[in-house]
Amino acid sequence: MQQTSPLLINTxxxxxxxxLSPLLLEEEKVLSWITIDLDTRLYFAEGIAIVxxxxxxxxxxSDDAWQAWHYQPDVMLTQRDHAGVxxxxxxDGYSRxxxxxxxxxxDLAVNRLIESFAQQRDRHLSGKVFSQDExxxxxPRCGIALSIDQDECPVCEKQTHAPPSTWTLLRxxxxxxxxxxxxxxxxxxxxxxxxxxxxPPYLTMPLMDNVLIPYQNxxxxxxxxxxxxxxxxxxxxxxxxxxxxxxxxxxxxxxxxIGADLxxxxxxxxxxxxxxxxxxxxxxxxxxxxxxxxxxxxxFISLHLLDFATDVIMICMTAVILVSINPWLALVTLVxxxxxxxxxxxxxxxxxxxxxxxxxxxxxVNNVLADTIPGIRVVKAFAQEKREAARFLAANQRNLxxxxxxxxxxxxxTPTVTLLxxxxxLVVWVFGIWQISKDQITVGVLTAFLAYIxxxxxxxxxxxxxxxxxxxxxxxTKRIFDILDHVSSVPESxxxxxxxxxxxxxxxxxxxxxxxxxxxTRNINLExxxxxxxxxxxHSGSGKSTLxxxxxxxxxxxEGAIIVDGHDIRSLPVTEYRKHIGLVLQEPFLFYGTxxxxxxxxxxxxxxxxxxAAARAAHAHEFILRLPHGYDSLVGERGQALSGGxxxxxxxxxxxxxxxxILILDEATSSVDTTxxxxxxxxxxxxxxxxxxxxxxxxxxxLREANRLVVLDRGRIVEIGNHVELMSREGYYHRLYxxxxxxxxxxxxxxxxxxxxxxxxxxxx
Amino acid sequence: MSHxxxxxxLRNAFGRLVFNDQSGVTLEGVIPVRSFPITDPDQGxxxxxxxxxxxxxxxxxxxxxxxxxxxxxAELVSREFMPEIKRLHKVSSFITPSxxxxxxxxxxxxxxxxxxxxxxxxxxxxxxxTDSHGVHFLIRNRLALDRHSRKxxxxxx
Numbered sequence: 001m002q003q004t005s006p007l008l009i010n011t012x013x014x015x016x017x018x019x020l021s022p023l024l025l026e027e028e029k030v031l032s033w034i035t036i037d038l039d040t041r042l043y044f045a046e047g048i049a050i051v052x053x054x055x056x057x058x059x060x061x062s063d064d065a066w067q068a069w070h071y072q073p074d075v076m077l078t079q080r081d082h083a084g085v086x087x088x089x090x091x092d093g094y095s096r097x098x099x100x101x102x103x104x105x106x107d108l109a110v111n112r113l114i115e116s117f118a119q120q121r122d123r124h125l126s127g128k129v130f131s132q133d134e135x136x137x138x139x140p141r142c143g144i145a146l147s148i149d150q151d152e153c154p155v156c157e158k159q160t161h162a163p164p165s166t167w168t169l170l171r172x173x174x175x176x177x178x179x180x181x182x183x184x185x186x187x188x189x190x191x192x193x194x195x196x197x198x199x200p201p202y203l204t205m206p207l208m209d210n211v212l213i214p215y216q217n218x219x220x221x222x223x224x225x226x227x228x229x230x231x232x233x234x235x236x237x238x239x240x241x242x243x244x245x246x247x248x249x250x251x252x253x254x255x256x257x258i259g260a261d262l263x264x265x266x267x268x269x270x271x272x273x274x275x276x277x278x279x280x281x282x283x284x285x286x287x288x289x290x291x292x293x294x295x296x297x298x299x300f301i302s303l304h305l306l307d308f309a310t311d312v313i314m315i316c317m318t319a320v321i322l323v324s325i326n327p328w329l330a331l332v333t334l335v336x337x338x339x340x341x342x343x344x345x346x347x348x349x350x351x352x353x354x355x356x357x358x359x360x361x362x363x364x365v366n367n368v369l370a371d372t373i374p375g376i377r378v379v380k381a382f383a384q385e386k387r388e389a390a391r392f393l394a395a396n397q398r399n400l401x402x403x404x405x406x407x408x409x410x411x412x413x414t415p416t417v418t419l420l421x422x423x424x425x426l427v428v429w430v431f432g433i434w435q436i437s438k439d440q441i442t443v444g445v446l447t448a449f450l451a452y453i454x455x456x457x458x459x460x461x462x463x464x465x466x467x468x469x470x471x472x473x474x475x476x477t478k479r480i481f482d483i484l485d486h487v488s489s490v491p492e493s494x495x496x497x498x499x500x501x502x503x504x505x506x507x508x509x510x511x512x513x514x515x516x517x518x519x520x521t522r523n524i525n526l527e528x529x530x531x532x533x534x535x536x537x538x539h540s541g542s543g544k545s546t547l548x549x550x551x552x553x554x555x556x557x558x559e560g561a562i563i564v565d566g567h568d569i570r571s572l573p574v575t576e577y578r579k580h581i582g583l584v585l586q587e588p589f590l591f592y593g594t595x596x597x598x599x600x601x602x603x604x605x606x607x608x609x610x611x612x613a614a615a616r617a618a619h620a621h622e623f624i625l626r627l628p629h630g631y632d633s634l635v636g637e638r639g640q641a642l643s644g645g646x647x648x649x650x651x652x653x654x655x656x657x658x659x660x661x662i663l664i665l666d667e668a669t670s671s672v673d674t675t676x677x678x679x680x681x682x683x684x685x686x687x688x689x690x691x692x693x694x695x696x697x698x699x700x701x702x703l704r705e706a707n708r709l710v711v712l713d714r715g716r717i718v719e720i721g722n723h724v725e726l727m728s729r730e731g732y733y734h735r736l737y738x739x740x741x742x743x744x745x746x747x748x749x750x751x752x753x754x755x756x757x758x759x760x761x762x763x764x765x
Numbered sequence: 766m767s768h769x770x771x772x773x774x775l776r777n778a779f780g781r782l783v784f785n786d787q788s789g790v791t792l793e794g795v796i797p798v799r800s801f802p803i804t805d806p807d808q809g810x811x812x813x814x815x816x817x818x819x820x821x822x823x824x825x826x827x828x829x830x831x832x833x834x835x836x837x838x839a840e841l842v843s844r845e846f847m848p849e850i851k852r853l854h855k856v857s858s859f860i861t862p863s864x865x866x867x868x869x870x871x872x873x874x875x876x877x878x879x880x881x882x883x884x885x886x887x888x889x890x891x892x893x894x895t896d897s898h899g900v901h902f903l904i905r906n907r908l909a910l911d912r913h914s915r916k917x918x919x920x921x922x
Contacts, residue, residue: 099780
């Protein structure tokens with residue numbers, strides 16, 4: 001009996017399994033189970049529901065015993081959901097026997113539970129043995145059917161994403177790695193140049209002890225000695241200058257490249273993310289991340305990190321030199337260091353949170369702009385300039401507020417470090433004078449110490465600044481890696497199937513899609529033959545666009561599968577698959593560039609002859625020639641203004657040029673008037689010929705050519721047939737058509753005076 | 766002021782609300798829906814049929830007779846799931862996606878936050894957090910949370 005491969009009892013979490021196993025009868029097998037995480041009052045609680053070959057078993061953690069329901073005629077297990085919470089209900093013919101609640105998470109498991117319940121019930125009643133649709137491999141965890149070439153379940157794989165680690169800055173190493181060699185040279189240069197800068201203070205010691213102090217005590221100045229020391233000073237300064245220049249240039253070069261790589265990689269990754277990601281993000285925020293954040297990181301690496309490394313090296317070297325001169329004085333000098341380090345550590349956390357907040361609020365300010373400026377016509381039409389200004393003001397106020405709070409901590413920081421520096425110097429003076437009075441050190445040693453420590457503390461002060469810039473850079477890095485870590489919800493298959501040519505046979509098997517908690521489509525079954533034209537009809541919100549988005553794989557189905565030429569589209573490489581699809585949208589988008597470039601967007605290597613042929617077929621050739629620069633006219637933002645119909649014909653030419661096997665027309669003629677629509681319709685007729693076409697149209701009259709019309713309502717298919725069949729059936733389509741026929745009459749009458757001047761204006765453009 | 770409604774409402778053995786109007790139409794599976802579930806939950810409740818068409822508009826629930834009110838309230842309670850976070854125990858990381866372990870008015874639970882943009886500011890002090898499955902968690906007054914929770918939450922605001 002090849003059933004849904006019986007689950008072993010050990011897949012059930014152990015506390016449940018322990019109390020279940022004595023209960024199971026001989027021959028009784030566990031088929032599927034789900035965990036229940038809510039009680040009927042919607043409080044969090046734990047429970048489990050299990051379908052076995054004999055019955056349905058349920059136990060909540062608070063129950064003492066298992067509840068069981070045996071298979072009887074009319075029992076039915078159903079599921080529905082609302083706002084993220086599912087209902088699992090058990091009915092017999094007369095009433096509801098029981099119900100359970102759970103948070104949505106694993107839809108497939110629930111569906112499988114219901115499916116196996118129904119199968120077992122039918123088996124018990126009829127004694128019939130069910131053969132699973134073929135002997136298909138199934139994911140052991142969620143039970144979804146896997147195609148032959150898939151080893152891992154695409155659904156389960158998607159759900160297991162580990163949160164990224166906290167050491168975000170270190171992750172930049174991935175981008176620094178290619179420049180290892182140059183970084184090493186830069187580091188060695190840093191080491192040498194720092195050592196060179198430490199020579200001058202050292203020379204003050206003999207200068208003081210061997211020249212100045214003896215002179216004060218009545219001895220003449222030894223000119224030769226002075227020359228030697230001073231040339232040493234000059235030499236060290238020049239060496240430090242050359243080395244400093246070399247290392248700064250080298251490291252700036254590298255950091256600029258790292259920044260550029262980071263930017264490009266982030267943008268490339270962003271482009272590959274699914275439509276879903278862009279739906280949930282705001283343009284202003286994404287632009288800020290790729291632009292400003294990468295720049296900040298870049299600056300951090302080239303300037304601050306470099307300075308910090310230099311500082312650390314200098315402190316280490318200075319410490320070694322000081323100890324070698326006089327360990328006791330060195331000890332006293334170095335005492336304030338841990339205090340300052342502790343202070344830095346104390347402020348670090350607060351500042352990091354603060355700077356992250358500042359970034360976020362900054363993005364919010366940007367978002368207000370990104371919202372308002374594109375919608376400026378609406379703002380002006382409703383005279384809401386004041387309100388928008390107030391919104392901007394509010395965002396700005398919050399920006400101020402948060403900045404004020406950060407600055408309160410930050411402003412205290414630098415003066416404190418300066419104070420500590422002064423106190424540190426004071427301590428060195430006191431201890432130094434005391435040691436000189438005891439003849440333990442010379443005046444030269446104290447001078448050298450003071451010279452060193454002056455630099456030393458200045459560096460500490462600037463090092464304290466690294467705290468804030470590091471935090472800022474870490475915050476920026478985190479936001480960049482937020483994008484980079486985002487796994488596309490339309491993942492590439494691990495071992496993809498390459499299709500050289502596509503015939504265009506599309507099969508939708510039990511397709512369901514859920515957006516957030518809203519179930520948008522359910523149980524869609526449809527087979528589309530190669531070359532067939534399908535019209536999708538239904539009210540707005542009936543799931544037409546969703547279906548098209550699923551076929552284009554802008555989103556992945558949550559249930560079932562979409563199969564093109566016998567392959568699940570999830571097993572095909574995404575971009576390769578989309579090359580076979582031509583898409584004409586309601587609002588054609590033209591990029592900034594020439595008309596020729598826009599037509600050749602999907603096939604940049606197209607010849608001019610190809611482009612002209614496509615434009616001719618799309619009935620765009622003539623109006624393009626009327627433009628002052630023909631095919632070289634600039635369009636898109638800041639370019640030549642084109643009417644809606646003209647833009648649409650360019651986008652049709654664009655789709656024609658890539659010669660796709662599958663064509664999708666998403667309300668391609670909706671945004672233009674009826675006269676223009678006729679032109680576009682002619683262009684579309686050329687496009688549709690010989691291709692599998694799926695067309696969505698608001699005006700039913702434009703779908704007359706379709707082989708079959710699929711009528712959708714609330715995410716389900718309600719009717720399928722051609723226009724004549726559906727009209728004679730007098731069902732849903734008939735009503736829709738009648739309702740529209742009345743509207744179209746009035747619409748057309750209303751249009752006539754508008755259309756005439758419009759076309760005249762169009763000619764003069 | 767309680768006036769007599771122009772419809773009849775009862776619950777059948779299948780646990781569904783059944784609606785009878787004056788013209789004798791009977792509809793099963795009627796659902797009450799709040800118009801402003803967050804900003805003004807008690808004002809404006811609509812009874813809609815299984816297809817989402819509005820049947821009755823109830824301005825205020827207290828205008829209805831006791832029995833109907835209880836039926837509707839019971840149905841609303843079983844449909845509304847917006848746990849209110851009382852305490853944050855632990856968050857797995859300050860970088861999203863992160864798992865939050867929280868105490869709510871409906872017991873302890875955990876959920877996964879996909880991104881900071883899923884935390885929506887309702888008013889200055891109240892927040893709505895949408896988890897990765899679309900369940901909404903409410904924080905009515907974040908300033909009234911305990912120190913530990915406020916500190917954790919602060920990382921995400």
